[in-house]
Amino acid sequence: MEALLRPPVELWSCFTAIAAGLLALLAPWALMMPPGIAAASSLAFWGFGLWRGHQAWRVLRYQRHMKRLPEYRIAADRVPVSQHKLFLGKGFRWTQQHTQRLRDTLKPEVQRYVQPGALYHWARQKEVAWESIPGLTLLARLLRSRSRWNLLAPLPPVGGKPALHAVEPHEQPVWMDLGERVGHTLVLGTTRVGKTRLAELLITQDIHRGDVVIVFDPKGDADLLRRIYAEAKRADRLDDFYLFHLGFPELSARYNAIGNFSRITEVATRIANQLPNEGNSAAFKEFAWRFVNIIARALVALKRRPDYQQIRRYINDIEPLFVEYAGYCAAIAGIDAWASLVEERAADIKERNLPNALRGRSMEAIACMRLLQERVIYDPVLDGLISAFKYDKTYFDKIVSSVGPLMEKLTTGTIAALISPDYQDEQDARPIFEWMDVVRRKGIVYVGLDALTDTTVASAVGNSMFADLVSVAGHIYKHGVASEQAGHARGGDLDASGHGPGQSSMSTLPTISLHADEFNELIGDEFVPLLxxxxxxxxxxxxxxxxxxxxxxxxxxxxxxGQVAGNFNTMLMLRVKELDTADMLTEQLPRVEVFSLMSVSGVDDSSDPGSGVDFKSRNEDRISVSEVPMLTAADMVTLPKGQAFALLEGGQLWKIRIPLPDSRGDAAIPSDFEAMADAMRRSYITNDHWYRVTDHWWHAVSETTSDSSEQVDSP
Structure with missing residues (x-):
């Protein structure tokens, strides 16, 4: 049993011992001591007084922190970085003792040690009442000041219950082993309680550690972007920093969300996954997937990288692609003068003799179809294009109608140039990044999806990026990152060192730290395999x-x-407002025993008139034991801002305080967004071309046109 919420009675013995020591030193005759013994006694008294004073200070500090915790800030250039540990802040390991102390704060008789006093509440009322009264405005301003000289200063605007952290007066730096991060980390917290500031702390360490850092920020937090830019500059990695932001297309790098893949079917999957799949919509989603897959396979066979612009164009009108691919197939079959043959056959076609489904179609396309059928030229992609071409135009538009609005959103305005980049446009100096190249260069990528403006586009682009990352992860797992073609050139044979594909580069796997803020806006079927x-x-x-x-x-x-939650081995929970969310942490904790002290007094009258005892009285202190949860959901709801509970390394519960970033006087942080934009525009001026067509890739691509399940190397 502890008794820390009580008057600091140690002060009496402290002052008494110090006074006795002074008396022994200055007037030894008063204590009838010779000078030598008096000096020794004085030291003994003072030693005892200091010991009791330390005990009193422990009680006073404990009670002071119950009302107001000291501010915790760290300058950006002072954030500790370790190659083996991840710094989370200051805190302590939560045990039964802290549960006991927390329950002690709920007793009515100790509230004056936990809650601010009457004078504090008077100051809060007067600072509002005197705010507009002439002559008292200055006094109200002084009461509102948070200066250390103001004894009635208002509490920091962090809310919550400081006692949750004050139950342990001795904090220590909290570190998490980097090996645990591969098991992934989940951070839960309601709005404006410090999630993004925690992200800044973790991202800062990842950047200085040299990891590949990828940050998804659906809402586009300007402070987070500035912090990432500043830390990349401080770590001398600004040349490898890429900004992709749908809200600032003139500043953003470009990215083809469907142009990189391991299997050609991924293109259709990434687009179709953005469509509704409930009820009747599921059938239309399957039709949309089929036709997008046909278009993507044809584009790849024609040595053209798929993008949203081309998919939209050929979904609306598939005839130009069919005619172009027919010429490609004729050239492979060795048919000479194909264009002349098509022109002659088109001249002989009469529209009145055509079936209803082909009326209104291009005569050139109909001629291509008939010539290919006569020559018995078979190609899987061509067969799919012919099948799509033979549909009635009105019917075809109906069955792919679900994909039309999505493609309109993705290819409208300045966003189209970001996610469907023109690789041959030498006038556009904005770089085009690809995930594999980012991994090789150990780059830093900030992805701002501007979800507040258009949620649909943000979700589609974010999910496509996740799907692309899953494809890259599979490639890295099999072949490493040293050479993109390492595992394909030999067709899976052993390399010179005797290792199979990917084995030789496993020891050099990069560390890719992916931070997904507001990931509920991004999560889809692509996110689960990534976890x-x-x-x-x-x-x-x-x-x-x-x-x-x-x-x-x-x-x-x-x-x-639940499947997604099961893939997060580490959990950090800030203040949450939903009890079910709080239960995700509290239900994983054991129950502990707490002790309660109860005073009992009573009197019994004597019933024996001949006895000399008239009554009996007794006074008892009873200690009872009860079993309670180590933490409750109500504790999660009352966490102050910037504080969290963390389940680390196999369920160890830690209480932590996240340091506030101290950017005062930080020269690395640009003063405004425009200053950063100007610097990034200068760094984006480049003369090199990102897009290089390799014979090996096109050879691999051409092989896929004969089998839709054939694996394709990532462009």
Missing amino acids: NKAGGAGFQVTAYTQTWSDVEARIGSKAKA
Whole structure:
């Protein structure tokens, strides 16, 4: 049993001992001591007084922190960075003792040690009442000041219950082993409680550690962007920093969301996954997938990289692609003068003799179809194009109508040039980045999706990026990153060192730190394999969201949401407002025993008139033991801003305080967004071309046109 919420009675013995020591030193005759013994006694008294004073100071500090914790800031250039540990802040390991102390703060008789006093509440009332009264305005301003000289200063605007952290007066730096990050980390917390500031702390360490850093920020937090830019500059990695932001297309780098893949079918999957799949929509989604897959296979066979612009064009009108691919197939078959043959046959076609489904179609396309059928030229892609071409135009538009609005959103305005870049446009100096190149260069990528402006586009681009990353993870796992063609050139044979594909480069796997803020806006079917399969490729995901219900609503299935949650081995929970979310942490904790002290007094009258005892009285202190949860959901709701509970390394519970970033006087942080934009525009001026067509890649691509399940190297 502890008694820290009580008057500091140690002060009496402290002052008494110090006074006795002074008396012994200055007037030894008063204590009838010779000078030598008096000096020794004085030292003994003072030693005892200091010991009791230390005990009193422990009680006073404990009680002071119950009302107001000291501010915790760290300058950006002072954030500790380790190659083996991840710094999370200051805190302590939560045990039964802290649960006991927390329950002690709920007793009515100790509230004056936990809650601010009457004078504090009077100051808060007067600072508002006197705010507009002439002559008292200055006094109200002084009461409102947070200066250390103001004894009635208002509490920091962090809310919550400081006692949750004050139950342990001795903090220590909290570190997490980097080996645990491969098991992925989940950060939960409601709005404006410090999730993004925690992200800044973790990202800062990842950048200085030399990791590949990828940050997804759906809402586009300007402070987070500035911090990433500043840390990249401080770590001398600004040349490898890429900004992709849908809200600032003139500043953003460019990215082809469907141009990189391991299998050609990924193109259709990334687009079709953005379509609704409930009820009747599921059938239309399958039709959309089929026709997008046909178009993508044809584009790849024609040595053209798929993008949203081309998919949209040929979904609306597939005839030009069919005619172009027919010429390609004729050239492979060795048919001479194909253009003349098509022109002659087109001149002989009469529209009145055509079936209803082909009326209104291009005569050139009909001629190509008939000539190919007569020559018995078979090609899987060509067969699919002919099948799509033979549909009635009105019917075809109906069955692919679900994909039309999505493609319109993705190819409208300045965003189209970002996610469907023109690789041959030498006038556009904005770089085009690809994930494999980012991994090789150990780059830093900030992805701002501007979800507040258009949620659909943000979700589609984000999910396509995740799908691309899963494909890259598979490639890295099999073949490493030293050479993109290492595993393909030999067709899976052993390399010179006797290792199979990918084995020789496993020891050099990069560390890819992926931070997904507001990941409930991004999560889809692509995110699950990134969690449960990409760890072997060096991916370590840190996901941030407000409530777990957001994730369940996004996925649409509680079972799938549970599958996602099961892939996060580490959990950090800031203040949450949903009890079900709080239960995700509290239900994993054991129950502990706490002790309660109860005073009992009573009187018994004597019933024996001949006895000399008239009554009996007794006074007792009884200690009772009860079993309670180590933490409750209510504790999660009352966490102050910037504080969190963390389940680390196999369920160890830590209470931590996240340091506030201290950017005062930090020259690395640009004063405004425009200053950063100007610097990035200068760094984006480049004369090199990102897009290089290699014979090996096109050879691999051409092989896929004969079999839709054939694996294709990532462009």
